[in-house]
Amino acid sequence: MCSILVIDDEEAVRNAVKRRLERDGYEVDVAATQAEGLEAIEKHKPPYDVVVTDMVMESPTSGLEVLQAALTRDIFTELIVLTAYGNVANAVECMKRGAFDYVEKNIPGVDVFELLSIKVSQALERRKSSLSTLRRIEQYTLRR
Numbered sequence: 001m002c003s004i005l006v007i008d009d010e011e012a013v014r015n016a017v018k019r020r021l022e023r024d025g026y027e028v029d030v031a032a033t034q035a036e037g038l039e040a041i042e043k044h045k046p047p048y049d050v051v052v053t054d055m056v057m058e059s060p061t062s063g064l065e066v067l068q069a070a071l072t073r074d075i076f077t078e079l080i081v082l083t084a085y086g087n088v089a090n091a092v093e094c095m096k097r098g099a100f101d102y103v104e105k106n107i108p109g110v111d112v113f114e115l116l117s118i119k120v121s122q123a124l125e126r127r128k129s130s131l132s133t134l135r136r137i138e139q140y141t142l143r144r
Helices: 011-023 034-043 062-073 088-096 112-143
Strands: 003-007 027-031 050-054 078-083 101-104
Touching: 003 011, 003 034, 011 027, 011 112, 027 034, 034 050, 034 062, 050 062, 050 112, 062 078, 062 088, 078 088, 078 112, 088 101, 101 112
Parallel strands: 003 027, 003 050, 050 078, 078 101
Antiparallel strands: none
């Protein structure tokens, strides 16, 4: 089963995302702060498949710090940054640093939880593909 960590300082958002992803059949852990999220990333075995994190929590760069910690723990963990304060500069910076996607919480006329469900599914497919490629490379190098 795929494991997902949701980090958001807004309880309503955190719980809504958790419920939606659990409905899709995922194992979902939650963290209310950046510090809790970083601790969960460090301790969870095996590493999370996907981390969904708010961009701005204790600091304006909380999302980037979570991104760095998750990718340091497992380069194949997919990160989705969720934010109420979307701007192009933040989105570009997150993507440059390895985020799978950047989703605004308040998109008029869009069910953000449904969009997030789709993004998580896509992120898991990319993770699966990346790990499959790595296994093929390892098999190839062992045969040499």
